[in-house]
Amino acid sequence: MRTLTRRDVSILIGHALDHFDSSLYGFLAPVLAPLFFPDHDPIVQLILVYSVMGTSILTRPLGAFIFGMVARKHGPLYGLSYSLIGVAVTTVCIGFLPGHAAIGWMAPFGLVVIRMVKGIFAAGEGTIAKLSIMEGKEERQALVASHFYQSAPMAGIVLASAVSLGVIAYYPEAWRFCFWAGGITGGAAYLLRRHAQGACVAEESLSFHSYQLSHLSSLWTHRTSVICVAIATGFGHLTYSIPFVFMNTFIPFITSVSLETMMAFNTGLLIVDMGSIPFIGRWVLRYDGQKVMIVASLVLAVTLVPLFLALPEASLAYVLFVRLWIVFWGVVFLCPLNFWFKGLFPLREQYLLVGMSGALGAATLGRLTVPCCFWLWHMGGSPLWPSLYMVGMTLLTAGALYWHVLKRAGLLRKGAGPLGAAVLDVRSG
Secondary structure: OOOOOHHHHHHHHHHHHHHHHHHHHHHOHHHHHHHHOOOOOHHHHHHHHHHHHHHHHHHHHHHHHHHHHHHHHHOHHHHHHHHHHHHHHHHHHHHHOOOHHHHOOHHHHHHHHHHHHHHHHHHHHHHHHHHHOOOOOOHHHHHHHHHHHHHHHHHHHHHHHHHHHHHHHHOHHHHHHHHHHHHHHHHHHHHHHHHHHOOOOHHHHHOOOOOOHHHOOHHHHOHHHHHHHHHHHHHHHHHHHHHHHHHHHHHHHHOOOOHHHHHHHHHHHHHHHHHHHHHHHHHHOOOOHHHHHHHHHHHHHHHHHHHHHOOOOOOHHHHHHHHHHHHHHHHHHHOOHHHHHHOOOOHHHHHHHHHHHHHHHHHHHHOOHHHHHHHHHHHHOOOHHHHHHHHHHHHHHHHHHHHHHHHHHHHHHOOOOOHHHHHHHHHOO
């Protein structure tokens, strides 16, 4: 059996273009901050513009449930198609939004509203695609498909980084064109997915049968695993947002390295990240993925504080080393992540539980990482404080993963039989 079908390829391409739209906001935040929050100092401007991303704390879980219902009725690709067109439309709307100088407080208010609506549509992607691409595949093929799913967004993020560099370095006034272009790419991905959809597959739609109000109680029933997925999802976002978003704007405040230089190397680092996923993913196949994730999180927990304490007045070479270090261990952590998610819950409730808990983790621990780190640095005046926040996240993640290792080992000691039976027991609760 082929690892990737035409349907899978349409998911990957659409996923990449969705992340192109989503990444523009983070990369262009230094341009947007003074336009929408001009009455504050530069640090507070950045805190506020990044905090707008935290509005998804309500909209992402809501979007996960809504698009799960759509997928249940019409099929996964149908839901993915319309979540993507929603992302495209809201991205275009940001490009048309006037700044504070034109409409006053209505500008940041409009930005918040648009980002909230975008969060509803964007949640459909994470709810459906990450598990749908592994459906109907044997274990090894599903893990390979998961690796492709992790690397596909990087293509869109690389493109967004390159476009943002041109705007920041040469023509900041052109930021609107980036969002309009993002809408066009999202529209193209929508057409691609609609073409690949074909007839709705009944078995795929049944995978979403748990998307009913009466089944929301299963979130409480499986609360410990739900919390673990939320924590791991948030940490996955951290391993991307710290080297590629936070450090871009943080480093120019504490070193002589300019924002333009950071953005120039940002694109190259993203290419390295994207290219390393297949190789690291193939290496991860040899080991227990859950234990690999624990090791990756613990390595970062031990090293982040000393690395960040040496950042003030550091050379460009050292800054790049720190970014590469976080990127490498982030890739090691992310490669088996979605495959691990798939084995935590009963098969009939996977999409509901992984979708809702992932949306919650992305909206809270994930999206709030950058503004929290800036706020901690602004209040404490030292890189120590944001690094301690990161270490807290890594230790929390390692603890959640280790809890599941102990749970699995306990099942084996109780005579659950071979590994396959133990996995079935874990899936059943």
